[in-house]
Amino acid sequence: MIETPYLLFLGDVPDQLSAKVAQGIKDWRPDNAVGQFRMQNCGATVGLADMSLEEAKQAGAKTLVIGVANRGGVISAAWKDVLVEALHMGFDLASGLHNLLHKEADLVTAAKNSGCKLHDVRIPTVQYPIATGKKRGGKRVLPVGTDCSVGKMYTALALDEAMRARGMKSTFRATGQTGILITGAGVPLDAVVADFMAGSIEYLTPDNDDDHWDIIEGQGSLFHISYSGVTLALIHGGQPDALILCHEPTRSHMRGLPDHPLPTMEAVRDLSLTLARVANAGCEVVGISVNTQHMSEEAARTYIDKVEQEMGLPAVDPFRHGADKLAAAIEAL
């Protein structure tokens, strides 16, 4: 667990896109952040109050979160002065960058001296068990995609919000670095050793109240050669009661694989259900999340209506239109 609230470190990144992680925290867990810290020349903002380390400390911040991705995931020399000072002042540090805080000698030393923690959410710190496949109490829903990066995390976070708005009990369960930083906990599934993947998801989504829903962040796609094994471990470890199909209609091929066309939504539905029912015979596909970011409002509406009719399932773009339709479908189960 990463201690909240955070101060969001935006460093000196040139543009808004580089601040994706900080933006996600601001959008989904605004109570987790007291403000943002920007260096000179920073080209990004997430719209929170600019604070010095001292001001953030006064406001109760416990952890300085590196909320940006720079080229190559590097912890730049320009950032070091701020990070070391933050450690001296008693902040923990948290990062999802490829280059680890733990590999930076000056940060390790400073953390040791001040008794502060370095959280590298890119790598697991838990020795996960082998999956047992035993039926657990509570319910689970998992978004599965026609491809990688089609909006599965966004769908899960929006669904969590919509279910709470309906008074349902739900918990978003992060399986990727951004999700872990947003919520302060989770499993960095892509960095888990093969034999323990499914077990890590059982660990992440334990026994719970009968009317509680874990909303598990999806990863990869069963049809994406590079990461399909990760997706299947999620399906089998998560033993979901409900699946949500996620699709981005303008993709011409699988992300990073120019020779591989996208599967149909029907193919993803059928294959995902067949596999999910190995772990949970009662699993159902309950709805469709369409990522229409590259479509006009009219084209999006037309497309979503068509998908609803063809698939016989509620469909929605949760970013444009909210996720309540999906929450309703889950409540109706």
Add this chain to the structure above:
Amino acid sequence: MIETPYLLFLGDVPDQLSAKVAQGIKDWRPDNAVGQFRMQNCGATVGLADMSLEEAKQAGAKTLVIGVANRGGVISAAWKDVLVEALHMGFDLASGLHNLLHKEADLVTAAKNSGCKLHDVRIPTVQYPIATGKKRGGKRVLPVGTDCSVGKMYTALALDEAMRARGMKSTFRATGQTGILITGAGVPLDAVVADFMAGSIEYLTPDNDDDHWDIIEGQGSLFHISYSGVTLALIHGGQPDALILCHEPTRSHMRGLPDHPLPTMEAVRDLSLTLARVANAGCEVVGISVNTQHMSEEAARTYIDKVEQEMGLPAVDPFRHGADKLAAAIEAL
């Protein structure tokens, strides 16, 4: 690559079953071993000449292979004197035990002093790439099982032998610790980090002659909750042209999962083919390998005949009857 030939270390294990790895080397790559080394009270033999370290050195042995599994995968204190002496004499050491040679300070020191290598085949030493899904030259065949431990490695090794006997070009590609020790190379897939699983199999089975077959050692099962993600990474990274279904008819439930019944062979055939065709549209199921070790000769014959008729595919127990029928099916492709 582990340097051959080996001296097989049987230590002081109490029974034959504990010498499974050494037995596999003796059975499948007899040319890789010059003899066996047994301590007092050793209850196992693989039928090779007993040799001292000195005699093995004279016979040309390069590596002392720990060919046994003891309780907990521990490198026992009783073994240490022999292992340290072997390093001093210039042997490399190789082990597939859970406890690593590299974690034993005295072995690390001895290896350093003598310039010898410690091979822990349980963990990867290569930084594997992310899978690209690009079509590679040459052909590949993969055994897929209704469950774990149904004979997939045995099937692959027997098939390799049968294909060579027919004059076909083939290479057994190890994906587990025993297979790696038998052949001296491979990928310890269960210990690879999630994101690189499929890439490790692409790395293991690179471009090759058009008429060359890689025979990939299978792992897990698509229907085994704990390891299914590993199996799917094998299918997608291996982009097999041919699959062989492996089954053990007397299992009452999935190995280690008492609540999970075995799937039918038809279900494994259909699901495996659907997934394999994502990576290689031309993939076919070519035959069935039945593990009849718990059946009488008559019951085995009857069962295999029935399976052949019902499935319309050549079926055989490669241990009892050889794998030539499967090799013929692959040659006929």
